[in-house]
Amino acid sequence: MYKFGMRTAFLRRIVFKYAFALLITICCRHLHGSAQTPYPNDPEISDSLGIPKDSLKFYFPQNGNPEKGFSGKGGLFKENWYSSALYAFKEPILYNYYLKKDIFRFLWLRSFHRPVIFILTRSDDEVTLTTKLLDQQPDFLERRYDPRGWDGLEGSLKGKTIQRFGDSLIIVQADRKAKIVYTHTQPCTVKNWYDFEQLLQKANFWQMSATDEGETGLDGSEWIIEGHLKSNYRFAARWSPKGGFKTAGIFLIKLSGLEESIY
Numbered sequence: 001m002y003k004f005g006m007r008t009a010f011l012r013r014i015v016f017k018y019a020f021a022l023l024i025t026i027c028c029r030h031l032h033g034s035a036q037t038p039y040p041n042d043p044e045i046s047d048s049l050g051i052p053k054d055s056l057k058f059y060f061p062q063n064g065n066p067e068k069g070f071s072g073k074g075g076l077f078k079e080n081w082y083s084s085a086l087y088a089f090k091e092p093i094l095y096n097y098y099l100k101k102d103i104f105r106f107l108w109l110r111s112f113h114r115p116v117i118f119i120l121t122r123s124d125d126e127v128t129l130t131t132k133l134l135d136q137q138p139d140f141l142e143r144r145y146d147p148r149g150w151d152g153l154e155g156s157l158k159g160k161t162i163q164r165f166g167d168s169l170i171i172v173q174a175d176r177k178a179k180i181v182y183t184h185t186q187p188c189t190v191k192n193w194y195d196f197e198q199l200l201q202k203a204n205f206w207q208m209s210a211t212d213e214g215e216t217g218l219d220g221s222e223w224i225i226e227g228h229l230k231s232n233y234r235f236a237a238r239w240s241p242k243g244g245f246k247t248a249g250i251f252l253i254k255l256s257g258l259e260e261s262i263y
């Protein structure tokens with residue numbers, strides 16, 4: 001009986017030892033997994049504060065993934081267009097490094113009105129909304145023609161980023177300059193944050209494709225919303241949207257108190 005009790009106690013210690021080791025392994029794997037990040041952390045794109053490496057860096061992923069980056073017809077044009085406004089707004093790049101706070105950013109580019117941006121930020125229980133306006137849509141592409149062809153153009157374009165089209169047309173990336181004419185930061189509530197999150201959930205924001213090539217036009221407006229969370233980054237751009245995506249954008253417009261034409 002004594003030997004049986006000793007053997008049982010020994011077996012219990014063995015089982016406990018291996019169970020404890022298994023628990024430690026699972027915990028370590030969990031911690032390792034939680035350390036993974038959706039952000040590339042590439043110093044060639046921006047620094048850790050999101051400041052672009054140079055004035056021509058794109059503000060959105062370029063990997064062509066329909067879930068996370070621009071793709072299809074007009075993708076490069078939109079990258080330049082949206083990025084030029086964000087650079088003029090002196091905004092950080094959100095997809096490269098996590099900036100130690102959660103951010104939702106809504107860039108609003110209308111055909112007949114000045115660019116506007118809304119930045120809803122949360123750090124712990126402190127929530128703010130910053131609203132900014134530019135004096136104009138900054139130039140981001142220049143068209144240059146020369147009947148003599150490339151020989152008449154290339155000498156004046158050394159050091160600039162260009163694209164060639166046909167025999168005599170060059171597209172030059174411009175300087176993206178515009179002035180911020182209005183900036184206002186206001187305190188908000190945690191409820192405001194949760195309300196906006198719920199609107200994005202209803203719009204299926206986290207499952208949306210980056211762009212919708214089926215909806216576009218010459219007039220109207222571009223609505224670009226980014227979600228910058230510790231565990232996830234996503235953006236979606238829509239032309240003159242309807243439904244839940246538009247409702248989410250209008251929520252920030254109304255919250256800001258800005259009286260602007262909505263279209």
